[in-house]
Amino acid sequence: MIVLDRCTKYFHRGSVNEVLALNDLSLEIKDGDFITVIGSNGAGKSTLLNALAGSFILDNGSIAIHDQNVTNWPEYRRAKLIARVFQDPLLGTCPSATIEQNMALALRRGKTRGLGNWIKAGERERFREDLSTIGLGLEDRLQDSVGLLSGGQRQALTMLMATLVRPEVLLLDEHIAALDPKTAGQILMLTREIVSEQSLTTLMITHNMKHAIEFGNRLIMLHQGRIILDVDGDAKTTLTVDDLLQQFYRVQGEELANDSMLLT
Amino acid sequence: MTIYAALGALEQGLVYGIMVIGVYLTFRILDFPDLTVDGSLPLGASISAVAITSGMNPYLSLIFALLGGFIAGTVTAILNTKFKILHLLASILTMIALYSINIRIMGGPNIALLGADTVFDPIIALGVAPHLASVLVFALFAVLVMASVIWFLKTEFGQAVLATGDNPQMIISQGVNTHLIIIVGVGLSNGLVALSGALVAQNQGAADVGMGIGTIIAGLASVIVGETVFGSNSIARAIIAAVLGSVVYRLAIALALGLEFGGFAFSPSDLNLITALLVITALITPKIKARLIAR
Numbered sequence: 332m333i334v335l336d337r338c339t340k341y342f343h344r345g346s347v348n349e350v351l352a353l354n355d356l357s358l359e360i361k362d363g364d365f366i367t368v369i370g371s372n373g374a375g376k377s378t379l380l381n382a383l384a385g386s387f388i389l390d391n392g393s394i395a396i397h398d399q400n401v402t403n404w405p406e407y408r409r410a411k412l413i414a415r416v417f418q419d420p421l422l423g424t425c426p427s428a429t430i431e432q433n434m435a436l437a438l439r440r441g442k443t444r445g446l447g448n449w450i451k452a453g454e455r456e457r458f459r460e461d462l463s464t465i466g467l468g469l470e471d472r473l474q475d476s477v478g479l480l481s482g483g484q485r486q487a488l489t490m491l492m493a494t495l496v497r498p499e500v501l502l503l504d505e506h507i508a509a510l511d512p513k514t515a516g517q518i519l520m521l522t523r524e525i526v527s528e529q530s531l532t533t534l535m536i537t538h539n540m541k542h543a544i545e546f547g548n549r550l551i552m553l554h555q556g557r558i559i560l561d562v563d564g565d566a567k568t569t570l571t572v573d574d575l576l577q578q579f580y581r582v583q584g585e586e587l588a589n590d591s592m593l594l595t
Numbered sequence: 596m597t598i599y600a601a602l603g604a605l606e607q608g609l610v611y612g613i614m615v616i617g618v619y620l621t622f623r624i625l626d627f628p629d630l631t632v633d634g635s636l637p638l639g640a641s642i643s644a645v646a647i648t649s650g651m652n653p654y655l656s657l658i659f660a661l662l663g664g665f666i667a668g669t670v671t672a673i674l675n676t677k678f679k680i681l682h683l684l685a686s687i688l689t690m691i692a693l694y695s696i697n698i699r700i701m702g703g704p705n706i707a708l709l710g711a712d713t714v715f716d717p718i719i720a721l722g723v724a725p726h727l728a729s730v731l732v733f734a735l736f737a738v739l740v741m742a743s744v745i746w747f748l749k750t751e752f753g754q755a756v757l758a759t760g761d762n763p764q765m766i767i768s769q770g771v772n773t774h775l776i777i778i779v780g781v782g783l784s785n786g787l788v789a790l791s792g793a794l795v796a797q798n799q800g801a802a803d804v805g806m807g808i809g810t811i812i813a814g815l816a817s818v819i820v821g822e823t824v825f826g827s828n829s830i831a832r833a834i835i836a837a838v839l840g841s842v843v844y845r846l847a848i849a850l851a852l853g854l855e856f857g858g859f860a861f862s863p864s865d866l867n868l869i870t871a872l873l874v875i876t877a878l879i880t881p882k883i884k885a886r887l888i889a890r
Contacts, residue, residue: 384768405772406767406768407767407770407771407772407773408770408772410767410768410769410770410771411770414768415768417764421762422762422764422765423765423768424762424765425757425758425761425762425765425766426761426762427757427761428754428757428758428761432754435754436754436755436758436765436766436769437769439751439769439770440768440769440770441769441770442770444750444751444752444754444755444771445750445751445752446747446750446751446752447750447751448749448750448751449749449750449751449753449754
């Protein structure tokens with residue numbers, strides 16, 4: 332169980348550019364939840380994931396993962412519990428290191444790195460097996476540097492690396508948005524496979540309403556740093572894109588109404 | 596060039612090669628341009644010289660020099676990581692502070708090692724000629740340092756160092772405290788630079804507070820020469836290339852100093868200008884090349 336309790340985060344606080352990115356947001360994530368996160372630009376989706384990962388310290392509120400209060404843990408320490416895949420395929424891997432070096436780094440996520448050899452006996456075989464499951468032929472290219480791979484290949488590798496050590500929660504921040512539609516589809520299938528196989532607790536940001544409905548067991552919609560819709564179970568399976576769009580327009584309409592009130 | 600001049604260049608290339616490995620660690624691997632080295636080279640020299648003149652074994656004095664350099668490096672790295680001072684500025688601050696510290700350590704701007712024990716004595720005692728003994732000792736140290744650094748970079752910790760320079764966000768997400776990595780990495784780099792300074796001082800028979808001027812530029816020039824001439828497609832190769840680059844650089848300098856055009860000859864004080872021009876050329880050629888190809 333992951334509990335976000337009344338989380339608040341301002342950016343550029345005290346300046347004219349002040350943004351309230353998370354507004355007293357609370358969320359309980361059950362083990363094994365696969366939550367899709369939607370919302371317009373600036374709604375706070377990425378901020379929510381970054382808050383969980385520890386990219387910044389909250390202005391207010393607390394975060395607990397399995398009863399451990401991680402609110403003040405720095406990002407690298409939380410990495411023991413959390414794995415991430417970023418929108419930018421370049422962020423998840425080291426370009427000048429080889430595929431096997433990247434995987435060896437990921438296999439030691441959250442562990443103490445000492446003066447032992449960077450790769451241990453048997454690990455290479457394991458990497459080869461794992462890579463063969465994603466069907467991109469990378470299992471024969473262990474010694475190739477990652478900079479030679481395409482964005483899609485790098486993102487697939489990042490997905491695999493994120494789950495080499497089972498994370499308590501997997502954060503996917505629009506991880507297919509920068510890929511061409513075909514590759515995006517493949518990575519999405521891979522995501523579904525890995526998440527269900529390891530029954531991972533997952534948060535996935537997407538701009539695609541269809542994906543948001545199709546994937547996962549729970550859906551949340553963010554607006555101005557708050558959760559304005561939270562559906563799961565049967566309610567989610569009967570959800571349609573139209574429902575979501577209506578919800579979208581309803582909050583935007585309210586916004587317009589507020590603006591016009593201000594202007595008149 | 597006489598055989599003695601060539602031997603001298605080889606000797607210098609090897610001993611400064613240890614410094615170049617240090618510069619390679621920060622400049623290329625950690626992507627941390629570090630000017631501390633201009634201060635940590637004489638720091639190592641001062642520590643070793645003072646230790647020897649007060650009766651310490653010259654080999655043991657090297658360990659203290661290395662430690663001193665390590666601490667200097669960690670100061671720069673802590674200023675950068677914990678207090679968010681720009682790496683260049685942080686390193687300049689440490690370098691400037693070291694100037695005063697080095698004079699304090701020596702009790703003056705320089706200290707002579709005439710007649711004192713040095714690391715070369717045991718080799719000379721074996722019957723090796725003095726000018727060959729220094730080449731031999733420096734070659735031994737250079738090989739030892741190359742082997743240790745290559746081994747280190749192939750450990751789990753070393754791989755995290757490589758990744759920190761390559762993609763910090765990635766390695767943080769893999770649970771690595773990059774601040775610690777940078778502190779240890781810059782520390783190690785300056786430890787090696789100080790070791791190099793200590794050996795230089797023992798060779799030239801004196802430590803001097805001004806001996807570090809231009810260290811970073813000579814280091815960069817050697818790194819670039821090494822990469823260009825010997826390649827860098829694996830870590831081991833890049834480290835060896837750094838030392839060989841240092842040797843080639845010192846040979847080139849010796850050659851340049853021997854040149855004469857009519858009445859004009861280079862003097863040793865022109866060295867910094869020549870080196871700066873060499874580094875500038877190496878830094879801008881790829882960009883000019885890219886622009887020409889784009890046309």
